[in-house]
Amino acid sequence: MHLTSRILYRLHRAVLWSRHQLQHRLTPTGLTVSAALVIVTVTAMDTDNTVAYQAFTLLLFLVVVSFTFVFFFKVRFLAVRSLPRFGTVGHPLSYRVGVTNLTSKTQVGLTLLENTLDPSPSFAEWMASGESGWKRARLFRLRRRGSKSPFKAARLRAAEIPSLPPNKQAEAVVHLMPLRRGALRFHGVILGRPDPLGLFRSFARLSMPQTMLILPKRYPLPPIPLPGTTKYQEGGVTFASNVGQSEEFVALREYRRGDPMRYIHWRSWAKVGKPIVKEFEDEFFVRHALVLDTFIDEPQDDLFEEAVSVAASFACAVLSQESLLDLLFVESQAYCFTAGRGLSHSDQILEILASIRPSGRKRIRTLESLVIDNAAIVSGCICVLLAWDQARQDLVKKLKALDVPVLVLLVVEEGGAKSVDPGPLPGGQVRFYVLESGRIEEDLAKIQ
């Protein structure tokens, strides 16, 4: 079984590589001719009843002759890519690539292709992805559910390069559609030259590694009254976040032992002749915990991506208000990131969410202890969960016992809302909503 899986994995990688090569190597005309050749090959076997074998030979030699031109192309060039820092899943973007012709001939009819070889999944990832797909597959269905390529990071269109005189530069505009969050790695650019018959492209490559971060998709949220009231934040924002400085200056007082050196007001000391320190006001403000459930087996699961998108949507919505937000999740270890009120912006939270990866199912207790530790200082808790099992119910139960208002958002598969039983927990401090994959936006709009 293991050996078979290994072979299949190698085959899968080979298919991915071949597809990538074909997409680059073949022009649209070449793709049509190649597809026609494959179809005609089947019918060409019957030479008595069809004359498809005549079409077969013509198409075959069309492909062969065109392909021989692939080996005769050399061009020296320079390229500069103006890449934006961020992209967002589902939002197309364009950027420019400046190409300089270093030859003494004018280059016409060139195409610019970006080499962003999709990150091949590891064997474990591939197995997990494959298994998750087959788990949900129904009997006698040919196509697996959700079998869209889980590893394809972006769609890129080939860009036409204007005529390039010798030692001159021209710009090509590349259109990109991010498909998956995370780092999108560019290996280099390729200049493609079609053959005389226009079926295949010859390549001239230039290594130009660069990375762009693709942020998760975000949904518009209705005005949601978030749970909880303001709470005393001991030490102000500084201690709340463990970074930065509180600016809520109240008064000056004499130095007491233990006051930090940096709070000494030097001018007043000079004026009165004894140490004077600045005094800060104890701060009260709203602080929310955004708990993201990362406990799922499949690394490329759509459900997890939806959960991240929901978390990103809330992160942006909460941070636009005057409040702090603690993002709590467990990956290789437990993490707590705080943002808001000048500490950090939604960009940083989105960057974290763009890179977040699911962890195994067995460490939900880690998240529970992290959330409970923070429960004392948060005004409310938004839990984005992937399942509603006993462990997660216990987490919510404990928060409820601590009198923390909780907004539970359970992300389920398409059509799975009916089978969810919220149980006795919802009510009072706990609000419970089910978000179905594929109609998350509609379900979010129902939150009151």
Place this chain on the structure above:
Amino acid sequence: MKPPPFMVGAALLFWGWQTGLLIPAAIMAALLEGARFVTVRWEFTDEDFSRLWLFCTVLLLAALVYSFNTYVGFSYFTAEARAPSFLTQNSAGQGGARTAIALFRWLPMIFFLFVAAQAYSSRQEIPRASLRRILSWRWKKADKNPLPEFPAGGVNVSYPYFALVLFAASNHSGDNNFYLFFWGLTLLTGWALWSQRSRRFTTLSWIGAFTLVIALGFAGQLGMGQLQGLLGALNPQWFTPIWSHRGSNPFQSRTWLGDIGRLQLSGSIVIRLKPEIGAVPSRLREASYRTYRLQTWYSGSGLETGDVPGRRRRWRGWSQRTNDLARPFFAPWFRRNEFEPLVSQTNQTTWLLLPNKTNTSRVQIACYLEGRTQDSQPVGLLPLPTGCGELDRLTAFWLSKNNLGTISAVGPGLVMFDACYGPGDTIDSAPLTNDDLDIPDAEKPALEKVAAGLGVEGKSRDEVLQTVQKYFQDGFTYRIWQEPVRFRKSDDTPLGRFLLTTHSGHCEYFATATVLLLRQLHLQTRYAVGYAVEEGSHNGYVVRQRDAHAWCLVWNDRTRTWEDFDTTPASWVAMESSRMSPWQRLMDAWSWTEFEFARFRWGQSPLRVYLPLLLVPLLGFLLYRILFRRGRKRARLATAGPPELFHWPGRDSEFYLVERRLAQDGVIPRDPDETLSHWLRRAAVSPALENVHGTLGTLLQLHYRYRFDPHSLAPDDRDELRRRTHQVLKILDGGN
């Protein structure tokens, strides 16, 4: 990518010319290219394109069913299910190929509507969203959470359609225009590539490259033809036509002699008989053969193409090229088989085989014609009783006979006719000394040994026949399975083993041994195949596939007729019957259903002509949905409306009643992008609002507060808005 003008139209005309569908092709080409001159365009939505695709898909399925029914029929597959064998598998395969070829030929017509919709749509291309839905396996439940796509743009499907048309044009045998297809294809492909060529290269480079492709392509297709011909010459068995599951071929009959294991023949009913005058015949003969070589009987003309005089016809599976190459190897064995056409009487259904013969018996025979001619018409051999002189009520298109008494019919898939027969003359030709006494050298040692043991030297013909009959009856048994041979000598043959060692076999062993043994004893004989009629059913008889039988024909010099001589032990009927499946009754019921359907289908009832019309309502309904769906949707939207995602405060303000009322009266309607305050300032000049202008200003203030103030209106103010609005409406009513 938009194709150059008239290219797709030219491809359609080429397709029509090649496949004999020139008129539809001309109409389609005119419609498609006419879009360049017509300015009217339709606003097709994504949904419309998806529905049009659905329509084309239904059309494709309908064409598939029609094509399958016409070229294959379900009987091929039921035969395969009942008795899987090389023959039935090959038959099903041949039928499937014919179905596919016919379907491929119709593809341009099937998908024309979709391409025409693109040509006449305002977008001039198919939206990517529609294509995504179309290409999804689960069309109805398209992925609700697909990977993101680039928002704008679509795909022009003209080039794929162009390729489809050229592919469809290749689905013909190329008998009449062998090289024209190649040159037409080259021209059109060149046209398409020329329009897409890169400006980087000169015209000369392009012409050079394409000329090279043409030269290689032309040489390649010639080579492929020769290769196929050479393969055909290697083993003619591979290319012999598969006639039907009844298994008879006028030119040759491959026996199962020497095959080990159990002989598998199904219990499916292949012939139905109903005696009308006289007794039912005990045997029905389909064909007879003269020459025996390598376990195969040949009529003596196996390599000929079976041309029927008066009409050019070729048995499927034999190409002229194959024949030309194979002829030198096999010519010494075969000579031209003379199939002569038979002419029907003036009523078109009576065929006289022996004009001067007095027929004493009459039996109604129903059988299937399960072979196919080159132009896909049903063809088969008629199973006839010995001494048949006339065929009545036979609605065949063509009937021909050869000099071995084989009658070939081209007609509907099922024929029902009356066979009139009697003792005496038969339609078989007189014997030929060389052929009807021919014994293969390999079989001679065993036959000489047996003949010597019989001791019939100097005895009369009747005595010889009696001795041979007794020899097989006493010393041989009927058996439908053969054991593998452990030790085989170089000159060992299956027939020799049967005669000298095993002394058991099925009817082919007995018939072949009898024919060759009698030839060894200087009697002219032939090998006949057909069916034994044994099983009664209601008011007639049925013949199953397992009733297939072989026997010997012996020439009688005195009466100058061929007489049946069967040495197979009589127990074979009982043994075959014992192999009856427990599901036989059920299968017979199914067979009867098939038979009744075949009667309906093959011209026994005029209703079959109207059968395709059943599809018309379905297709009409789909077309109606495509064309008029939008109107229905608008109506639905007006009553139900889309569900609102958010509850916007103030949407129930009564002020909108005033606005609607004034719009109805046509005072000054508000523009869609105009604010209420601007509209009110504009409307103030209207005399109709003279009495209420001041009130309207106050109302607007309340409305705006109700609509946009985060604290909304106090209950008193809300009542005020309501009350004043109704006052204004009353005033406006009074004004009217």
